[in-house]
Amino acid sequence: MGILEAVLLTIATAATPLLIAAMGELVTERSGVLNLGVEGMMIMGAVTGFAVASSTGSAWLGMAAAIIAGMAFSLLFGFLTLTLVTNQVATGLALTLLGLGFSGMLGEGFVGRPGVKLGNIDIPVLSDLPVVGKLVFGQDPIFYISILLTAGVAWFLFYSRAGLTLRSVGDSHRSAHALGIKVIRIRYLAVMFGGACSGLAGAHLSLVYVPQWVEGMTAGRGWIALALVVFASWRPWRVLAGAYLFGAVSIGQLHAQALGFGIPSQLLSSLPYLATIVVLVLISRNRRLTVMNTPASLGQPFVPDR
Amino acid sequence: MKKTILAIAAATAVAAMAPAMAEAKTKACFIYVGPVGDFGWSYQHDQGRLALEKALGDAVETAFLESVPEGADSERALERFARSGCNIIFTTSFGYMDATNKIAAKFPDVKFEHATGYKREHANVATYDSRFYEGRYVIGQIAGKVSKTGVAGYIASFPIPEVVQGINSFLLGAQSVNPDFKLKVVWVNTWFDPGKEADAAKALIDQGVDIITQHTDSTAAMQVAAERGIHAFGQASDMIAFGPQTQLTAIVDDWGPYYIERVKAVIDGTWEQKATWAGMKEGHVVMAPYTNMPDDVKMMAEGTQAKITSGEFHPFTGPIMKQDGTEWLKDGEVADDGTLSGLNFYVKGVDDTLPQ
Numbered sequence A: 001m002g003i004l005e006a007v008l009l010t011i012a013t014a015a016t017p018l019l020i021a022a023m024g025e026l027v028t029e030r031s032g033v034l035n036l037g038v039e040g041m042m043i044m045g046a047v048t049g050f051a052v053a054s055s056t057g058s059a060w061l062g063m064a065a066a067i068i069a070g071m072a073f074s075l076l077f078g079f080l081t082l083t084l085v086t087n088q089v090a091t092g093l094a095l096t097l098l099g100l101g102f103s104g105m106l107g108e109g110f111v112g113r114p115g116v117k118l119g120n121i122d123i124p125v126l127s128d129l130p131v132v133g134k135l136v137f138g139q140d141p142i143f144y145i146s147i148l149l150t151a152g153v154a155w156f157l158f159y160s161r162a163g164l165t166l167r168s169v170g171d172s173h174r175s176a177h178a179l180g181i182k183v184i185r186i187r188y189l190a191v192m193f194g195g196a197c198s199g200l201a202g203a204h205l206s207l208v209y210v211p212q213w214v215e216g217m218t219a220g221r222g223w224i225a226l227a228l229v230v231f232a233s234w235r236p237w238r239v240l241a242g243a244y245l246f247g248a249v250s251i252g253q254l255h256a257q258a259l260g261f262g263i264p265s266q267l268l269s270s271l272p273y274l275a276t277i278v279v280l281v282l283i284s285r286n287r288r289l290t291v292m293n294t295p296a297s298l299g300q301p302f303v304p305d306r
Numbered sequence B: 001m002k003k004t005i006l007a008i009a010a011a012t013a014v015a016a017m018a019p020a021m022a023e024a025k026t027k028a029c030f031i032y033v034g035p036v037g038d039f040g041w042s043y044q045h046d047q048g049r050l051a052l053e054k055a056l057g058d059a060v061e062t063a064f065l066e067s068v069p070e071g072a073d074s075e076r077a078l079e080r081f082a083r084s085g086c087n088i089i090f091t092t093s094f095g096y097m098d099a100t101n102k103i104a105a106k107f108p109d110v111k112f113e114h115a116t117g118y119k120r121e122h123a124n125v126a127t128y129d130s131r132f133y134e135g136r137y138v139i140g141q142i143a144g145k146v147s148k149t150g151v152a153g154y155i156a157s158f159p160i161p162e163v164v165q166g167i168n169s170f171l172l173g174a175q176s177v178n179p180d181f182k183l184k185v186v187w188v189n190t191w192f193d194p195g196k197e198a199d200a201a202k203a204l205i206d207q208g209v210d211i212i213t214q215h216t217d218s219t220a221a222m223q224v225a226a227e228r229g230i231h232a233f234g235q236a237s238d239m240i241a242f243g244p245q246t247q248l249t250a251i252v253d254d255w256g257p258y259y260i261e262r263v264k265a266v267i268d269g270t271w272e273q274k275a276t277w278a279g280m281k282e283g284h285v286v287m288a289p290y291t292n293m294p295d296d297v298k299m300m301a302e303g304t305q306a307k308i309t310s311g312e313f314h315p316f317t318g319p320i321m322k323q324d325g326t327e328w329l330k331d332g333e334v335a336d337d338g339t340l341s342g343l344n345f346y347v348k349g350v351d352d353t354l355p356q
Helices: A001-032 A039-054 A059-083 A086-105 A133-137 A140-160 A161-171 A173-178 A183-209 A221-231 A236-259 A265-283 A288-293 B002-017 B040-061 B071-083 B094-106 B133-147 B161-177 B193-205 B220-228 B256-268 B294-312 B335-342
Strands: B026-031 B062-066 B088-091 B110-113 B126-129 B151-156 B180-189 B212-213 B231-236 B247-253 B275-278 B286-288 B328-329
Touching: A001 A039, A001 A133, A001 A140, A001 A161, A001 A183, A001 A221, A001 A236, A001 B126, A001 B193, A039 A059, A039 A086, A039 A221, A039 B328, A059 A086, A086 B088, A140 A161, A140 A236, A140 B180, A140 B193, A161 A173, A161 A183, A173 A183, A183 B193, A221 A236, A221 A265, A221 B062, A236 A265, A236 B180, A236 B193, A265 B180, B026 B040, B026 B071, B026 B256, B026 B294, B040 B062, B040 B247, B040 B256, B040 B275, B062 B071, B071 B088, B071 B094, B088 B094, B094 B110, B094 B126, B110 B151, B110 B256, B126 B256, B133 B212, B133 B247, B133 B286, B133 B294, B151 B161, B151 B193, B161 B180, B161 B335, B180 B193, B193 B212, B193 B335, B220 B231
Parallel strands: B026 B062, B026 B088, B088 B110, B110 B126, B126 B275, B151 B180, B151 B212, B212 B231, B231 B247
Antiparallel strands: B247 B286
8 A cells, every 4th residue: 555545545534524524514504503512412423333333243333323322412402492492502512511521421331442443345456446446445434425425415405405495494494484394394304414424423433533432532523523514605515625625634744744844743733724714715705605605594593483 | 612621520520529528538639631531641540549549448538520621720620629628639730730839828738739740839739740751761672672664653742841751762762772763753732632643643654654652642543553563552551452462561650659658648647748750660650561572572671671660770861962963961971850851852863843
């Protein structure tokens, strides 16, 4: 395996959890709900995925459990913000707190236990191709899911009737409601989709990225995913670009350090954030398009009058 | 984010302190910077607390707060402990230094013990630290023997003296058996981020290192090393479970003996302010079993460990050149503790620029 191929593989691994979590949040936000609990849902996915995989020996079961855990956790958020109409920002933050604490409690017995790794898919012959072989044909299943997910979300939002309905709910819940669209039901579904994605992103962390469970292992990735959605102005392919750019600069700066270029490491460490923000702001600099893509009802509570 | 963690910590605190009302027992309290489940730094401090409970039994009761942010937030945690009847409080991270001294002034009857710091502004504040660099020298020697490429990778956290001591000591150990040994250093600017630590390990391995050592707290690098079939050293706790064929040894922090000694002193009324910097001799720095290496390397490592333990050998013994080629220590000269505890330069042979 050449160094270029190795670097590309590492970048894909670093970008995948960000991409999945951000894609889920993108759909949630497109429906007009701001869920700041991504970090909490992600870590719930990580701990559940690890616990189930380690108890049953099946990483696939772990992955499924993580998705369910993320979804269940997001339902809690949905119930509070959609049914009880609590403040979305505060509830989302509380969800993150709860997730970080609760996962530590759940995972207590699993600390220090070696994990089960979700095996790579290996397509014979093709995966032996130089440079791109392993990257395209020999990766972990969640990587493929993340790419399919991006394409799926992009198609759903802009080429399907259901996607149009979802966006209309996010842009003006009053008009959507007046047209007879079930705003709350659609938002519930969008929130659950976001939760499922965050759970899956967490499973990637504890089953592929670093197959182990330690408290707080998401280490802020949920927040990066949240930022990616905004800086990508709610466009799926831009989220993918942002996630990979972030991954590439993160890994690139580690290599730059190991090569000994003599650039201060504090500067290098901040580079992924800087580069991603600058690039995404540049590609989103068309204000009219940005305004058009921003869900106008984002974060606003909705109480149907009838 | 930090406040939120404190909120969790505060909730834990209420739970932890509920049964704290029984009198006559000596109460020892602990403040941790990370979760006890980090399987590294905070985990080892908590192991020390458990050892204390076991050793002193009914004479002592303990309480702890985990994930307490450094800085001003820690003052509240400290004050709460001091008011709740703790007789001695251990604050186990560098960043608690000022808060510890500030609260100590308010509670002269409570003993305070701050780990890895240097400020003892009041008679009731003591400091303690371990000479981890002694272990680093031993693992450096092992790396020098075991490595085929002659290059090791070092995952570093923050450029503070303790970390710099470790890097220098490791390289000195390696060069003592292989003068051409090279070291690649990657700073991740965090104590704990398993994903980032794994990324750093992969980057280093892709660039040709065949041994990984770290000064960060998770087991991620050990796992990556195991996956890629190279060797690595455990950090803070024995990580053999994550790399049965990978771990050569680990530097294990054993805080138990110190905690037992100090709490006993409180019970006996003999507690006094002091600055402790103990190492292998006192049993604070312990090496995990030497595994996955040839017998001659194991014998060499055991020999070095014995010499350091007996005080016959100090890892920072001259001649040692600084990175820029100027002389630091003359032949036979031993670095004094003052210089070591403020160490801010590399020795010759480190292939990295020290972030300042």
